Amino acid sequence: MITLKNLHKSYFTASNSLHVLKGISLDIHQGEFVSVMGSSGSGKSTLLNILGILDSYDKGSYHLDGKLIQNMSEKNAAKYRNETLGFIFQSFNLISFKNAMENVALPLYYQGVSRKKRNVTALEYLDKLGLLEWAEHMPNELSGGQKQRVAIARALISKPKVILADEPTGALDTQTSYEVMEILKEINQEGITIIIVTHEHDIAAMTDKIIKLRDGVIGDLIINGDLASFKKSYAKNVATL
């Protein structure tokens, strides 16, 4: 589903340049549930932005669903984002003057789906996430967990192949975090690839593959057996709940 080969990315400011990603090679298959970890400055957000076609890269290659993503026009990038990718953000990023249903329906608006049709679809997804009765509420009338669930519904409505989540639980308390993770797991079981960026070990422990970034390169790739022990050491929190 996602193939990265020797990916480089630098940021340039007026006075100096910052080499953030220093050659990342990575394979993520369809249906995988992956987390990206790393201390701040390790390049995990940058990686996610590149994966989300929200940013460009300097060297290497990025294939998404078999297609090379490179020097894309904004228009094409928008189309790809809309059709292939779903986004979930730490700060939810709901449009504050639209109610839950309208927020969820927004991606379909950009696909040119009629209002009636997309609102019906939006209600279906809200129902799936247990928010049907909150459909008419504005974002500021919702709790953090509810907001993130609205954001998840919005990410799902365009039936993406990959969901990219940037610290999806970063602004939530532990219990709500686990609830959100449960939802993401369910989605993953339906066959959607999920990539989350997190710095919380317990959250990462719930995924199938952990990519640890260190100074712009992949430090550790925890899978299979290693993953089991990783889970063991960090799953305590889950148990004590």
Place this chain on the structure above:
Amino acid sequence: MEVQGEATMFDIDRWKEIISALKKNKLRSFLTAFGVFWGIFMLIIMAGAGKGLENGITDGVGQIATNSFFLWTQRTSEPYKGLRRGRWWSYENEDVDFIRKNVPEADIVTPRLFSGGGGGTSNTVRGERTGSYYIKGDYPEWAKIDPVEVTNGRWLNNVDVMQRRKVCIIGETIFKELFDADEEPIGEYLRINGVYYQIVGVIKPISNININGRTEESIFLPFSTMQIAYNYGNQVHIFGITAKPGHSASTVEEKVMAALKERHKIAPNDVQAIGHINLEKQFKQFSSLFTGIQILTWIVGIGTLLAGVIGVSNIMLVIIKERTQEIGVMRAIGATPRKVIGQIILESVFLTTVAGYLGLFLGVLLLEGFNKILEMAAASGSQDIFIKQPEVNFTVAVACLTILIVSGAIAGYIPARRAVQIKPIDALRDE
């Protein structure tokens, strides 16, 4: 999943989007709109006031021939061909044909005799009632230069002049002073300077310009009748002359004056002997005044409007800054740059158009109200109003709206361009 074409301008969702975005920031939307509103409001009011002044003055002038001039005689100021200076002289009937022959550019050449008026002794008698009025001896053509409105009966005709009929046409004031309101003046007789005339018409002036005394206080006799009845011989007091189309009244005036001077043995350099007034010159002065007012109106109006539009652009920039995150989200979930730009431009155009239209509407409403007040004042008989029908013409209004919509689009485009140049990630990080 198939992406359909860009949503059209009349897509209801777009408008819902716009309305909700504007509603969310009521004060900001209001302040933005107010700049534009005020600009166009002022423009309309000023243009209307300028037009009102113009209407007031042109209307006061009425349909008087603007290519006309009037010549009368005064004492000579130069000795010439053995004649002394300070000599009294007058025009003659023969001058009419002389002018027509020698100055073919002259169109209407009509002589007039006049006497009386100006609060002198009463010259007009009807039974017990008397009055002092201006008496004018005219040809029917005079009305082609200075048109009058016949309110009862008729104006002079050629037969009156040919047969030297003892008929008269009276101004409305005279009718009011010498008759009761319900009396029929036509067919009645007036004694004017000892001679009886039958009234055949009542008139009122169209123009505020009076020649030889106020028209509504004038009695018009056939020229020939007046000349015979009061022993004027073949004298003419004043000529009313118009230039033929395509000729300047000033040039024709020069030629006629030169010809008359030669015929009456007046020194060519005698500037006092012929008294004259040229309406063309007067009107030129007025029209340049109006042009000046219009230019000023437009400079100030467009300046104000421009300030409003720049205000909109400025506010849009602020809005974009505030909405960076929102725009980032929009783009992250699939909005193309074109869509984002389109949205912002539409918001801006919507705001300027609504505000502009409101300004236009209220401006016109105010002018209309003002007009009503003026009309009421005019109906109650105020003569000194020099503003009439303040108005803006339709083209100006449409032009204003077009300018607004175009400038609204520009005002939106500049910040919109900026908005899409920001990378979505930067937009999303901006918190």
